[in-house]
Amino acid sequence: MFRRRFSAGPRLPTQAIKLTQSDSSTIPRLELRDIRKVYPAVVANDGVNLTAYPGDIHAIVGENGAGKSTLMKIVYGVTKPDAGEIRWEGERVRINRPADARKIGIGMVFQHFSLFETLTVAQNIALGMEGPYRPDELSERIESVSEHYGLPLDPRRLVHSLSVGERQRVEIVRCLLQEPKLLIMDEPTSVLTPQAVTKLFDTLRRLAGEGCSILYISHKLEEIQELCGVATVMRRGKVTGVVDPKKEGAAGLARMMIGRELPAYEHGEPVSVREERLVLDRLSMTSDDPFGTDLKDISFTVYGGEIVGIAGISGNGQQELLKAISGEAPLPASRASAVRIDGKPAAHFDADTRRDLGLTFVPEERLGRGVVPPMSLDENALLTTYRKGMVRYGLIDRLRVREFAEQCVQDFDVRCAGTHAAAKSLSGGNLQKFIVGREMNQKPEVLVVSQPTWGVDVGAASAIRQALIDLRNERAAVLVVSEELDELFEICDRIVVIAQGRISPARKPSETDMEEIGLWMSGMFPESETVKVSTSGTSHVA
Amino acid sequence: MWLKIEARPAPSVRMKYLSPLIAVALTLMTGVIFSAFMSLNPLNTFHAFFISPIDDWYGLGELGVNAIPLVLIGTGLAIGFRSNVWNIGAEGQLAMGAIFGGGVALYFYEQEGAYVLPLMFVMGALGGMFWASIPAFLRTRFNTNEILVSLMLNYVAILILSYLVHDLWRDPDGFNFPESRLFSESSTLPIVLEGTRLHFGVVIALGAVALAWVFVRKSFLGYQMQVAGMANAAALYAGFKRKRMVWVGLLSGGLAAGVAGLMEVAGPIGQLLPSVSPGYGYAAIIVAFVGRLHPFGILLAGLLMSLLYLGGESAQMDLGLPSAVTGVFQGMLLFYLLAADLFINFRMRRDTAGSRVAGAGL
Numbered sequence: 001m002f003r004r005r006f007s008a009g010p011r012l013p014t015q016a017i018k019l020t021q022s023d024s025s026t027i028p029r030l031e032l033r034d035i036r037k038v039y040p041a042v043v044a045n046d047g048v049n050l051t052a053y054p055g056d057i058h059a060i061v062g063e064n065g066a067g068k069s070t071l072m073k074i075v076y077g078v079t080k081p082d083a084g085e086i087r088w089e090g091e092r093v094r095i096n097r098p099a100d101a102r103k104i105g106i107g108m109v110f111q112h113f114s115l116f117e118t119l120t121v122a123q124n125i126a127l128g129m130e131g132p133y134r135p136d137e138l139s140e141r142i143e144s145v146s147e148h149y150g151l152p153l154d155p156r157r158l159v160h161s162l163s164v165g166e167r168q169r170v171e172i173v174r175c176l177l178q179e180p181k182l183l184i185m186d187e188p189t190s191v192l193t194p195q196a197v198t199k200l201f202d203t204l205r206r207l208a209g210e211g212c213s214i215l216y217i218s219h220k221l222e223e224i225q226e227l228c229g230v231a232t233v234m235r236r237g238k239v240t241g242v243v244d245p246k247k248e249g250a251a252g253l254a255r256m257m258i259g260r261e262l263p264a265y266e267h268g269e270p271v272s273v274r275e276e277r278l279v280l281d282r283l284s285m286t287s288d289d290p291f292g293t294d295l296k297d298i299s300f301t302v303y304g305g306e307i308v309g310i311a312g313i314s315g316n317g318q319q320e321l322l323k324a325i326s327g328e329a330p331l332p333a334s335r336a337s338a339v340r341i342d343g344k345p346a347a348h349f350d351a352d353t354r355r356d357l358g359l360t361f362v363p364e365e366r367l368g369r370g371v372v373p374p375m376s377l378d379e380n381a382l383l384t385t386y387r388k389g390m391v392r393y394g395l396i397d398r399l400r401v402r403e404f405a406e407q408c409v410q411d412f413d414v415r416c417a418g419t420h421a422a423a424k425s426l427s428g429g430n431l432q433k434f435i436v437g438r439e440m441n442q443k444p445e446v447l448v449v450s451q452p453t454w455g456v457d458v459g460a461a462s463a464i465r466q467a468l469i470d471l472r473n474e475r476a477a478v479l480v481v482s483e484e485l486d487e488l489f490e491i492c493d494r495i496v497v498i499a500q501g502r503i504s505p506a507r508k509p510s511e512t513d514m515e516e517i518g519l520w521m522s523g524m525f526p527e528s529e530t531v532k533v534s535t536s537g538t539s540h541v542a
Numbered sequence: 543m544w545l546k547i548e549a550r551p552a553p554s555v556r557m558k559y560l561s562p563l564i565a566v567a568l569t570l571m572t573g574v575i576f577s578a579f580m581s582l583n584p585l586n587t588f589h590a591f592f593i594s595p596i597d598d599w600y601g602l603g604e605l606g607v608n609a610i611p612l613v614l615i616g617t618g619l620a621i622g623f624r625s626n627v628w629n630i631g632a633e634g635q636l637a638m639g640a641i642f643g644g645g646v647a648l649y650f651y652e653q654e655g656a657y658v659l660p661l662m663f664v665m666g667a668l669g670g671m672f673w674a675s676i677p678a679f680l681r682t683r684f685n686t687n688e689i690l691v692s693l694m695l696n697y698v699a700i701l702i703l704s705y706l707v708h709d710l711w712r713d714p715d716g717f718n719f720p721e722s723r724l725f726s727e728s729s730t731l732p733i734v735l736e737g738t739r740l741h742f743g744v745v746i747a748l749g750a751v752a753l754a755w756v757f758v759r760k761s762f763l764g765y766q767m768q769v770a771g772m773a774n775a776a777a778l779y780a781g782f783k784r785k786r787m788v789w790v791g792l793l794s795g796g797l798a799a800g801v802a803g804l805m806e807v808a809g810p811i812g813q814l815l816p817s818v819s820p821g822y823g824y825a826a827i828i829v830a831f832v833g834r835l836h837p838f839g840i841l842l843a844g845l846l847m848s849l850l851y852l853g854g855e856s857a858q859m860d861l862g863l864p865s866a867v868t869g870v871f872q873g874m875l876l877f878y879l880l881a882a883d884l885f886i887n888f889r890m891r892r893d894t895a896g897s898r899v900a901g902a903g904l
Contacts, residue, residue, distance in 0.1 A: 328778050352781025361779070369775040374553070375768075382765065383780045391762040425552065 027090040029054050029213045030075065030106075030182055035084035037070055044070040045081070046237040052182065057204060057214045059224040059245060062234035063257055063457040065427065068217045071234075072184050075215070076108045077101040102130065107175030108184040113167050115159045117291055122155035125174045146173050149203045160291055163522075164313050165196040172203070182213045189223060190483065193313060194518035201227050219257070220486075221250040233257055258458045277477030278302040278325070278359070278446045279340040283347070285324055285331065293317035293501045295324065300496055300503055302446065302477040307468060308506070309492035310481045311517055317501035318481050322450050325479070326361040327351035342445055356387060358445030362435050364454060364481075366428065370435045373424035377416060380423050381405035381438055388442065408437035413463065429460035436464055440471055447471060450481045465491050485514055499523040547888050557886045562832050562839070565878035566846065572874055582861060590860040591853035601852070603738025607810055608851050610743040611636070611802035611819070613844035615826035617747075617754045618798025620835040622791030624758070625767035626774070629795040631677060631692025633823025634699035635670040639800025640807045641703055642669025644722065644814045647729035647807075648711055654728045662729060662804055670800015671793050673699055678792040682785040688792065696823070704816045711814060722814035731809040743805040747844075750798060754837040763790065799823060820851065828876045847872070 030052045037045040044067045052058045060068045073079040075086065077095035085092055088104055095101050101108075115124050122139050129138070139155040146153040151169045159167060168188060175183060185204070189197045204227065208214055218224055224231055224245045231245040233256040241256045283298040295317050302308045312318055323329035324339060327350050331338055336345035341357040351361075367373045371380040382390055382401050390401050405419040412433040416426050423431060432452070439447060452468065453461035469491055472478050482488050488495055489509045497504040497520040504525035507516070519525075570588070577587035595601050615632045622629045643666030650658045677691040708720045716723075731741040757764045767787050770777040777784065806818050829847050833839030854868030 326779070327781060350781045350783070351779060355781065363779055365775070368773045369779050372769050372773045372776045374772055379765070383769065383776060386762060386780075394762055395760045396762050396765060422552070 026053055028052060028087070029056075029089060030215075031087040031090075032071070032075070033085050033087070035071065035074060035081050035086075037067075037074060037079065037081050043237050045074070048084070048234070048237070048239055050232055050239070052213045052215060054181070054211045054213055055208050056230060057208050057216055057228045059228035059231035060215060060217045060234065061219065061221070061224060061231050061245075061253060061257060063219060065236075065457070066234040066257070067237040068234055069186060072108065072186060072215065072217060075101070075182075076106060076184060099130065102178055102180075105179070105181035106184065107178055107180035107182070109168070109171045109175055109186065109188060111186040111188075111190065113171055115167055115170060117160035118158065120156055120158055121153060121162075121170050124159055124170060125155075125177065128174050129177075141177060142173060145176050149173075149176065149206055150199065151203055164315060165192050168192070168200075176207075180212060182215065183207065184215045184217070186217045187219075188216075189218065189220065193521045194485070194514050195522070197223070221245075221253050224253070225250065235259060254458065260459075275304040276301050276340070277304045277342060278448075278479060279343075280325070281338055281340065283321075283324060283338040285320060285329070287317075287320050288329075293320055295320050296501045298501075298503045300506065302479050304445070304477050305472060305475045306493040307472045307478040307480060307491055309488035309495045310479065310498050310503075311485060311488050311495055311521060312481075312483070312498035313521055314483055316499050316521075318450070318498060320501070321498065322361075322363070322448065322481060325448055326359075326363070327354040352387065355384065355442075360384065360439035360442050360444040360447050362432075362439050362447070362449040362452065364450035366431050366435060367424060371423040371431065374422055376422055377409065377414075377419040377426075377434060378402050378405045380434075381408065381419075384438060385442060404438075404441070408434055408441055411441065412437035412467070429456040432456050433460055433464065436467060440467060444471075444476055446477045446479070448479045448481075452480060452482065453484070453487060461487075485517060489514070497521055497525060499525070545890050545892060547884075547890055550887055550889050553886050554889075557882075558834065561882040561886060562834070562843070562879060564882045565832070565875055568878040568882075569871060569874045572878075573871065576870075580863075587857070587861065590857050592849060594860070595849065595852035595856045599735070600738050603735055603740040604852055605845065605848050606735075606738075606740045606744055608848035609844045610741075610747045610809075611806060611822040612826050612829050612847050613841055614743075614747045614750050614802045614805075615795070615799045615822060616829035616833060616840040616844055617750045617837055619795040619826055620830040620833070620837070620840060621754060621757065621764075621767065621794040623771075623830055624764075624835050625771040625787045625791050627788050627791030628689045629674065629677070629692050629792050630689050630827065631674065631695050631823070632795055632799040632826055633819060633821065634692070634696035635673045635796045635799035636803035636806070636819050636823050637696075637699040637703045638669040638673040639666040639803030640669075640814065640818045641699075641706060641803075642666055642672075642800070643804030644725075644807045645711075647725040648722055648814075650729065651723060651726060654726070656728070658728045659731070659808070662808060663801065666800045666804025667797050668800070670796040670798070670803065672796070673800070674792040674796025675789075678789050681792075682788050688788070692792070700817070703814070703818070707814050707816050713813075720816050724813045725808060729808060730812060731805060739810050741805070741809040743802075743809055746801065746805065748841075751837045751841050754840075758837065767791065799826075825851075825872060828872055832875065832879055847875075850875070 028051045032048060032050040035045050035048040048067070048071055050071070060071065062068050070079060074081045075095070077098045077100050080096065086095060087093070093104065122135070122142060125142060126133065126135065126138055142153065142155040146169065151173055153166065153169050153173055159170065162170070188200060192200065204214055216224070216228055228245055231243055231253065232239055233241045233243065233253060235257060243253070245253060279301045280298050283295055285295040287294050293316055298321065300308070310318065320329070324331070324347070330350060331347040333348040336348040339347035341354060341359050344357055346354050346357055363369045372383065378398070378401055381404050382396065385404055390397050390404070402419055408414065409416060409419060414426070414434045414437065415430050426434065436449070436452065449468065452464050456464065465487070468478055468480065480488065480492065492509060494506040494508055495512065495517060496506045497517060499521055500523050504520045573591065574584040574588065577584050596605050615636070619629055619632055643662040646658065646662045646665045673695060674692070676695060677688040680686040680691050681688045707722055711722045713719070713721055713723045731743060734740055734742060734744060766777065766782045767790065769780065770782060770784065770787050802822065803818060807814055811818060825847055829840055829843045832846070833841070833843035850871045851868055854865065854871065857863045857867055858865055
């Protein structure tokens with residue numbers, strides 16, 4: 001029978017943690033003092049202090065690149081600090097490897113799962129176990145632990161058949177079996193539906209109630225306000241504040257995160273031109289990837305002057321859909337009309353021919369797909385613009401290419417050492433601004449953007465969103481695929497949901513809410529409402 | 543004190559150019575150590591290897607004669623290598639160029655005419671490209687691995703050549719030796735430097751280097767091939783035609799190797815023999831990489847490799863070393879180059895204190 005270490009302890013209410021915990025009787029579970037970590041190009045942590053008490057749900061907040069993940073890797077023994085000390089229950093410790101961390105009671109759930117798709121839940125968990133165990137006992141323990149914490153899980157199921165939320169449960173249960181006193185969660189909700197997030201929070205509150213400390217890394221301020229009693233805010237490797245998020249408010253937290261106020265958007269009314277710019281007409285496609293998602297009978301239309309958002313949990317066919325639209329995965333000519341750009345059948349065209357029809361595309365992987373990492377911004381500008389008079393007699397007109405690159409850098413405020421700088425020397429946000437600029441400055445009829453603000457800091461994210469809205473106001477059709485529901489609700493005129501390779505009916509943001517979209521993301525949406533496109537090409541949208 | 547290897551924030555440009563020089567230096571040092579083990583005077587070995595082959599005009603001419611096929615083929619292969627098209631079949635494409643071009647010379651054996659030599663060039667080029675088109679077709683049509691196909695075709699081409707000189711094209715007045723007739727005057731390349739064997743091929747090789755430079759630096763196709771080599775997903779995203787690049791990559795190598803093969807038989811050899819190349823097609827792969835796939839680098843690397851060939855011969859004659867010594871030096875050069883290349887993207891550092899303490903201090 002699974003022995004619960006914390007069951008005997010007092011049940012601390014989650015919110016009972018005082019920031020001024022000077023009471024010497026409570027020894028902090030974890031204390032970090034003056035942690036410093038320097039990478040070749042960047043100071044990731046600079047004099048970071050952090051104190052977590054038993055029963056704390058302690059948020060670590062900051063933009064991407066603020067040093068949150070580095071700090072957690074140091075606590076978990078993945079990375080070693082260059083300076084500073086770690087105290088565990090009052091004693092100084094060295095954590096040289098994750099095994100050391102697990103031994104003293106630290107567990108971590110990473111943002112990216114490390115599970116073998118072809119093994120069962122129990123087998124995956126067994127792989128991470130230290131010391132001998134009995135397989136039948138293990139399955140029992142998995143069941144009892146998952147039940148106790150409200151994380152239903154069948155140990156006999158194969159991982160590839162699990163949803164992303166269920167996979168995360170496997171990772172959490174794997175940690176809980178080690179009976180941790182401190183649990184680190186790295187951006188756990190980025191892959192979950194709103195309903196699954198609520199369930200996860202219940203589990204975390206229960207854990208904290210039993211005395212476990214939780215370090216919760218996130219950049220989603222609403223979640224932190226709902227869940228956490230303390231927040232350590234980081235910016236550029238330094239701690240900029242330790243606050244009670246409930247009192248501080250989202251605006252205050254954001255100010256500490258980015259160092260200034262959050263900008264507001266100028267939306268404007270949708271310019272409703274009823275011109276079909278991008279039409280998907282019963283698009284079906286089998287994925288090349290054995291664990292990919294097949295597309296099933298996808299139909300929807302994007303008109304000029306509107307932004308359509310595609311919501312969904314990652315791995316539900318977004319990758320395949322985007323490749324079918326962009327031309328990276330063309331269909332046979334017999335099914336050419338499954339994708340129509342400005343009325344012309346295009347599903348059989350390569351990416352470059354589709355660009356001639358006025359389509360541009362911002363992919364979600366920037367390095368290696370959106371740009372060639374070792375090449376300069378100049379050379380990367382040529383990547384998708386070569387049909388705009390930049391090549392004559394087979395030779396590159398370097399002057400015109402440079403002019404175009406410089407225009408992108410100027411229009412989108414790309415911070416770089418110049419257009420001769422290698423693409424990989426730019427930060428994620430600046431690179432994204434460059435790619436978005438390159439695709440937008442070609443004046444597309446249709447712009448398709450995947451994860452426009454992923455890994456982009458708050459300031460750059462709002463600039464990109466504003467640019468998308470501006471393009472829509474110039475009557476282009478914009479299709480945005482994003483896992484961030486807030487973002488879609490903020491900028492889209494209509495939202496559809498993709499789940500298991502099928503597409504839901506469209507909804508205006510004002511006519512739906514997070515709850516409904518969240519429910520649809522798990523695959524439960526009304527089939528009958530699905531958009532029907534007649535063969536003549538005229539269409540009607542629900 | 544411990545050393546650790548860590549990633550550089552950016553690749554070192556200095557190291558990129560220094561790395562071939564370091565590789566050359568290490569190759570020389572190892573050669574010296576070897577000769578010491580074989581109780582040879584290292585200085586004599588060094589002299590026999592690197593000085594005596596080129597201490598007169600004739601020797602310098604020989605340096606050029608050997609460098610011509612190496613530079614030409616290396617330049618052609620590098621165009622494919624830049625886009626990750628791995629043509630290992632230059633040796634066979636060279637033999638095919640010799641067969642097609644040499645066939646013209648034998649056909650027009652009794653005719654004098656200015657048209658014969660240009661026709662030989664055209665046929666030699668076509669022969670090499672024909673042989674390279676086989677792996678290109680199989681790769682683009684059936685997605686076969688061009689490394690294996692082009693490599694295996696080397697043996698096929700060399701056996702075809704061997705069959706021809708043993709049978710069909712054997713010299714009727716040649717006392718049954720497996721060799722063709724000697725080519726006539728009008729089917730032989732003119733000599734450009736009196737008193738040496740340096741032939742017209744030097745112009746072709748230098749022209750190829752200049753052309754390749756324009757292709758790599760200025761042309762859009764060269765850019766596309768570079769993109770495909772560095773980031774295939776980006777090439778797909780941009781919509782570049784991958785098949786076209788495979789064709790261009792393989793055909794450029796085949797063209798260069800075919801012309802090189804023709805120039806061997808129409809130049810220094812002067813007839814068809816069962817073997818027309820001492821492994822130029824393979825050595826050119828090393829030349830391409832030592833030269834950093836850059837046309838001018840390949841020119842220098844080709845001269846170096848040529849010197850290794852000459853040095854190997856001279857070491858056989860002067861010191862009685864086995865012929866395998868050339869291969870040993872070539873292998874060492876590539877080995878050291880690959881090792882030194884690690885430090886383009888990585889650097890060595892003394893490990894700082896603090897990260898060395900072992901064990902969790904519990």
